[in-house]
Every structure is written in C-alpha cells, then in structure tokens.
Amino acid sequence: MHGQRGEGKIGCLATLLVLGVLGAAAFKAVPVYYGNSELIDACDFIASGGGRKPVEVLEKEVKEKARELGVVEVLTDKSAIRVTKVSTGEAGTCTITLRYKRDIDFFGVYKWTLVTDKRITKPILENIS
DSSP: OGGGTTTTHHHHHHHHHHHHHHHHHHHHHHHHHHHHHHHHHHHHHHHHTGGGSOHHHHHHHHHHHHHHHTOHHHHHOTTSEEEEEEEETTEEEEEEEEEEEEEEEETTTEEEEEEEEEEEEEEEEOSOO
C-alpha cells in the first residue's frame, strides 16, 4: 500500500490550476458583462418614460447611468448613444441605440472585445385620458 500514496497530487494540482485560471478570468469578465447588462436595463427604463422628456435630457440620463456603472466607452465615444423620438399624432416611439465596444484584458495574456449593438424602442402614448 505504500507505493500508491501521493499518486493523486498531479491531478489535484492540475484541477486547482484550471480553477484558478477560470476564477481569474471571471474576476475580469463578470464586472464588464454586469455593467453592460445594467446599462441596457437602465436604457429600457429611461426609454419607457421618454414621452415626457426632451431628447437631450434622455441622453444625459443614459450618460449619467453609464458613468455610475463605469462604462466609460459610452462617455468617450460621441456615436455610442443615439436617442430619437418619433411622434405620429397621439402615439410615437422613443428609441435608444447603444453602439460601443469594451475591451476585457485578461492580465495581458489575452484581450477580448465585447461588442454592444442594442436598440431599445418603447411606445410613447400621448393625450390619453
């Protein structure tokens, strides 16, 4: 029985190494994906109330939320946010378009680019009693 002792050390070390690499990758990627998802959800909420606000105010709200979440790509790129409102009589739409790229640097070993191209359109209902 003494000849078998210690045989599982290499497998255990390999498993710990793989888990460590996956944990480090998650440490870098999860905040970027979370911030991106939260910004899209916030834009959905902002577009829902877009009927009562001018386009400039809506764009400012999106930028404030991006600043809060640390999505600096939206703040530095002028074409990252596009807010439009179309009104046709009593109804219309509010559309927020997000187009930007975020780089995730995995400790200088690998770089991943997360591309966001999202269009959120909500109806605007006016003059409803």
